Amino acid sequence: MAGSRxxxxxxxxxxxxxxxxxxxTPVLEDLRQRSLWCDAHSAVFPSVTRVSAASVATGCLPARHGLHGNRMGLIEGGKIVVRDVGNPDFRAHMRAATGGTLLVPSLAERVAKAGGFIGFSNVSPGAAYFLDPEHFGHVYHRAGSFAPGGAVIEGTDALSVSHDAAGDWAMTQRFCTEVLADRRPAVAFLxxxxxxxxxxxxxxxxxxxHDALAAAGRCVSEVLRTVERLREEGExxxxxxxxxxxxxxxGDSVDLEDWLAAHGLASLVETGDVAVAGQGTAALLYATDRGRVPLHGVLDEMRREPWADQVIAGEHLGEQGFAARGGVVAAVNMARRDEANAHGVAGRRWVAAEQGKPAAIGSGQHGGWGPDETRPFLMMNDGGRSTGTTPRPTCITDIAPSIARFLGLPGEGFDGKCLTS
Ligand SMILES: [Zn+2]
Structure with missing residues (x-):
């Protein structure tokens, strides 16, 4: 594909x-000076990695692509079963329960016959595989690497890196030499x-x-160096x-299923007619037809709890780019207090407890619609043609349509907009 975009x-x-x-982040700051910077850029809800991967890959909000969270309730045998989307086998459960995976095409599908897609990912297996859940391109991950059609990539061709900064660096070096310089797909994700x-x-x-920020910067620097060299060769x-x-x-955690059980819904939680899918600093509340009315009946009381910032239900979920379907009744954004930590970083959040996993009080988390978790960054470098700052609100769903526009692909079917339109 040498010579094409x-x-x-x-x-x-x-x-x-x-x-x-x-x-x-001196590397990012330097690149920002030579790029178009998105100054009002936002995450999707839930602000978790697996949903974000699906939104980046499809250019669509969760309401449209259909992946609910890092954990997601599936209706299995008439009951809500909450499953971890991070597990490699989640897609099989999602297909069995819903008939498919993402409801809209990924970039990998859009470029399958137009230069192809290669993704390298060092996060959870689920977040890697939702970049291309139906195997139109190549996805490389330490839990398994796949070629188009789902063929398993084996031996040294598979991606075998540690789940840490050293693994990020090893993955980046291979990405630069093998993917960017040699295989040259139309779309490459790292x-x-x-x-x-x-x-x-x-x-x-x-x-x-700060060390982790520096490590990520080192990886970006290696990609930038490779891209600039290829541009000098005319790409x-x-x-x-x-x-x-x-x-x-x-700041603290609360078990929402325990709370629901203590507020009259114990038997419905027990039978899987009401369930909670924790998303860190948020939670999704699910119910079957049998559980829906009783669940709605306790939402006002939940709203009065000190750990609840907002509880939204029904059509109000649309305000967060979400949809009340597949058993979802309501979403909870956990409360925030302004106080600073020992390093001067303000904001302490309640989180939804995960069964069997104590909350790491004082560490980082995300998932809801708090002020910092919803503020990712984005910059677009096209070799210096687009610079400065775009003041218009942008979202991670704008990445796919921006890539589609650059590649000359059809621009229909995205929630996001091209950054330069
Ligand atoms: Zn993430």
């Missing part, structure tokens, strides 16, 4: 926009684990957070660098 997206998972600063992976176990603003490459969401601090 190509697009590259690098995701620095969990890197909130406020952290792109000359002293903390999705780094850091800083998100580190932040889930350390405080925002801590030395470990037309669109480079987008951004993140999927930011992070906020865990």
């Amino acid at each position: 190509r697009a590259v997206f690098v995701c620095c998972d969990g890197l909130g926009r406020n952290w792109v600063q000359p002293d903390t 999705w780094l684990a850091d800083p998100d992976h580190t932040l889930h176990g350390v405080p925002l603003g801590s030395p470990a957070h 037309e490459i669109l480079l987008l660098v951004g993140s999927d969401h930011g992070q906020e601090t865990i």
Whole structure:
């Protein structure tokens, strides 16, 4: 495909926009000066990685692509079963329950006969596979790498890297030499684990957070160096660098299923007629036909709890780009207090407890519609033609239509808009 247009997206998972600063992320700050910077850029709801991967890949909001969260309720045998979307086998459960996976085409499908898609991802298996859930392109992940049609890539051709900064770096080096310089697909994605992976176990603003920012910057720098070299050889490459969401601090946790059980719904929780899919700093509340009215009956009481910021239901879910279908009745955004942590980073959030997994109080988290978790960053570098700042609100759903426009592909079927339109 040498000589034709190509697009590259690098995701620095969990890197909130406020952290792109000359002293903390000098590589990103330098690139920003030579790129179009999105100053009012937003995440989708839930602001979690697996849903974000689907929104980046499709250019659509969750209301349209149909993936609900990092955990998602599926109606199986007439009951709600909450499953972890991160697991490699989640798609099989989703197909069995709903008849398919994403409801709209991914970029991988759109370019399957027009230069192809290769994605390298070092986050959860589910987040990697929802970049291309039906195997139109190549997706590489440590839990398994797949070629078009779903053929398993084996041996040293598979991606075998550690789930940390060292793995990000090894993956980036292979991405640059093998994908960017050699195989040259129309669309190439590189999705780094850091800083998100580190932040889930350390405080925002801590030395470990800064190290993770530097590690992500090093990977971006390697991609940039490769892209610039290829441009000097005459290639037309669109480079987008951004993140999927930011992070906020865990202040405390509450078990929402316990709360529902204590408010008269114990038997419905027990039978799977009411269920909670925690999304970190948010939660989705599900019900069967039998559980719906009783669940609605406790939402006002839930709204009065100190840990609940907002509880929205029914058509109001549309205000967050979400839809009340597939058993979803309501969404809870967990409350936030302004107080700062030991490193001066303001904002402490309640989180929805996950069964068997104690909340990492003081570490980072995301998932809701808090002020920092919904502020990812995005910049578009087209070799210097587009620079400055776009003041218009943008979203991670704008990445796919921007790539489609650059490649000359049809622009229909996206919720997002091309950044330069
Ligand atoms: Zn993420």
